[in-house]
Amino acid sequence: MKLNFLINSVLRSNPSFELIESGRLNRLEQDALAGLLDNPDIFGVFRQKKINKISSTKLAYKEVALLFYSLQKPGELPLYFKTEYNDTVNTTLAKLILEGVFEISFNGEFLSGTAAASVIYKSQSVHKNKELSFLSRLSMDALNYAAYFNNANTGEIASRLYCYNTVPGSLFEGNAFSSVNKTREFLKIGKQDTLSHQLAGNWEMTETSGNYSWLAWQRRKEIALKPANKKIYKLYISPAPSALPVVFERSIPILAASGSFSFKIGIGAHGLLRPDKFVAYFHSYDDLINCSFSLMDQLDEFQPQGVPFTAQLDNKGILSWGIDPANEDILKDYEGGSWRAQITEKIALVIAEAKSQNLTRNKVIEYALNKISLDGIDTVTWSIQ
Numbered sequence: 001m002k003l004n005f006l007i008n009s010v011l012r013s014n015p016s017f018e019l020i021e022s023g024r025l026n027r028l029e030q031d032a033l034a035g036l037l038d039n040p041d042i043f044g045v046f047r048q049k050k051i052n053k054i055s056s057t058k059l060a061y062k063e064v065a066l067l068f069y070s071l072q073k074p075g076e077l078p079l080y081f082k083t084e085y086n087d088t089v090n091t092t093l094a095k096l097i098l099e100g101v102f103e104i105s106f107n108g109e110f111l112s113g114t115a116a117a118s119v120i121y122k123s124q125s126v127h128k129n130k131e132l133s134f135l136s137r138l139s140m141d142a143l144n145y146a147a148y149f150n151n152a153n154t155g156e157i158a159s160r161l162y163c164y165n166t167v168p169g170s171l172f173e174g175n176a177f178s179s180v181n182k183t184r185e186f187l188k189i190g191k192q193d194t195l196s197h198q199l200a201g202n203w204e205m206t207e208t209s210g211n212y213s214w215l216a217w218q219r220r221k222e223i224a225l226k227p228a229n230k231k232i233y234k235l236y237i238s239p240a241p242s243a244l245p246v247v248f249e250r251s252i253p254i255l256a257a258s259g260s261f262s263f264k265i266g267i268g269a270h271g272l273l274r275p276d277k278f279v280a281y282f283h284s285y286d287d288l289i290n291c292s293f294s295l296m297d298q299l300d301e302f303q304p305q306g307v308p309f310t311a312q313l314d315n316k317g318i319l320s321w322g323i324d325p326a327n328e329d330i331l332k333d334y335e336g337g338s339w340r341a342q343i344t345e346k347i348a349l350v351i352a353e354a355k356s357q358n359l360t361r362n363k364v365i366e367y368a369l370n371k372i373s374l375d376g377i378d379t380v381t382w383s384i385q
Contacts, residue, residue, distance in 0.1 A: 002122040003094050007085045010105035012074040014112055017101055019060055019068050020044045046101050058099060064092075067102075074105065094120045095374040114357045114367050121370055132380065134317035138165060139308045139382055143368060146351055147361045158348035162340060164308050167241055167273040183215065183267050187248050195249050202256040203263075213271045216264040233288045234339060235260070236307045236320045237278040237295065243302045244272065247318075250298040255280055258294070259287025275307040276340065292319050309343045311383035323384060343382070346372055 021044040022030070022037045030037065033045075036059065043065035046058045060068070070078050077085070096102050097120060103110035106119045132140065142164040146157050190196055199205070203217035239247045248265065255263055263280040266272045282288040292313045299318050310320035322339030350371045354364040369379045376384055 003090060003120060004122055006090055006093050006097075006104070006120070007082060008076060010074055010076060011071055011097075011102050012105075012110055013068045013071045014100050014103050016049055017046050017068075018049050019046055019065055048100070058101065064096065064101075071102065074110070091374055095371075098371050098374065114354050114359060114363075117367055117370060133312045134304065135306050135308065135310060135312040135320055136380055136382065138306050138317070140365075142308045143347070143351075143365050144361070146347070147355075147364045147368075149351075150355070154345075154348040154352045157351055158341075158345045161308070161344035161347055163274065165275045165306060167305065169269045169273060180215070180267055183265075183272065186272070187245050187265070189215075195252060198252050198256060213267050214264040215267055217262065219261050230283065232324045233282040233285050234322045234324065235280040235282065235288050235292060235313075236276050236310050236322065237280065237299075237318065238275050238305045238307045238320070239299065239302045239318050240305050241272055241277075244277065247299055247302060248278065251278070251280075251295060254291060254294045254298065258282075258291035259284060260291060275305050276310075277305075288321055289313075292321070295319055307340070309340050309382050311378075311381050321383075343372070343377065346375065 022033075022042065023044075025033070025037075025044070029045075036042065037044075041061050041063075043060045043062045046060050046068070067078070067081060070081075076082075081089075093102070097104050097112050097116050098114075100112045103112040104116050104119055105111075106116075111119060142161050145164065146161050149157055149160075152160070184190060188195060189199070199217065202220060204220050206214075206216040206218065237247065237251060258280075260280045260282055263278070265279075266274060266277040271277060280288075280291070282291070296314050296319065300314070300316070302316075302318060304317040306317040307320050310322045313319040313321060324339050324342075347368055350368045351364055354367045359367065373379050378384070
């Protein structure tokens with residue numbers, strides 16, 4: 001999905017957007033932005049003058065705010081902007097056009113959003129299934145599923161994408177995982193001496209209460225706290241639910257010998273039938289990869305369930321990874337903390353935007369893939385580029 005180089009294009013600031021300096025926001029708006037406005041590079045926010053269901057507020061960095069003022073009348077980019085122009089700036093400009101902040105001139109019209117996609121991209125093509133891994137095909141299936149929704153709002157679309165490939169509860173007995181104790185029994189925690197010894201010797205379990213949906217373990221020797229903005233790498237272990245007890249037992253000694261500082265597993269039917277049921281956390285990508293190599297040898301015989309919108313590591317799709325990076329570019333009602341939550345929320349907003357333009361289903365998917373790629377996400381492997 002290559003971009004055209006837009007440096008000599010005729011552009012203008014979208015007249016349907018307003019730029020609001022942070023000091024002019026009311027108290028409610030400032031509170032909603034929390035500490036984001038403390039960033040000295042931020043001028044304020046872009047906001048559509050007429051709010052609709054898929055509108056979002058976007059942070060306005062000082063450099064982009066100056067460009068917005070400079071392009072109130074149509075023209076090429078200012079000279080000061082062109083002198084610093086490169087591939088990264090080109091990607092940012094394309095993203096701002098797709099988000100509607102700026103419009104690009106084409107055949108006598110000024111276009112933005114979905115209408116500008118054909119001007120921005122050199123070529124557009126939906127991935128062919130034969131080129132994709134198991135998890136990439138699964139992610140494409142999820143996109144196709146979401147593209148059929150006609151009346152769902154962005155929250156519903158994001159939720160369905162996030163939960164895609166959950167095993168139906170009807171396939172299991174109604175009370176199979178109905179409590180924390182039954183989950184522990186299912187995983188043989190406390191009943192398998194070797195497993196119990198390994199857990200107690202290396203990990204401290206987080207107590208669960210109320211509706212807390214995970215059993216979690218923290219490494220006993222994990223003392224130093226990492227910076228709040230440090231990237232956290234996540235290793236997903238996703239076998240078919242029936243294989244989970246054996247997979248769990250085989251994984252624990254490998255996690256203990258790895259650089260993992262924590263792991264968690266779902267509780268009850270909701271937690272154990274979801275695709276991302278078993279997750280280990282790492283401070284470094286190298287530690288994650290080394291652990292995954294050891295796990296591959298032990299888990300190759302099992303069939304995957306598979307976690308959509310994560311990057312596949314093994315041949316089958318039991319193992320995959322993601323990362324939880326900070327993201328301040330787009331502020332919206334569905335902000336989430338996890339890798340998959342961020343991706344599915346972004347996709348939901350893009351799908352809602354595309355469907356509001358009455359695009360065909362293939363065009364909706366094509367536009368979603370193209371726009372998500374501008375956030376640095378490889379939409380073939382679902383990893384960060």
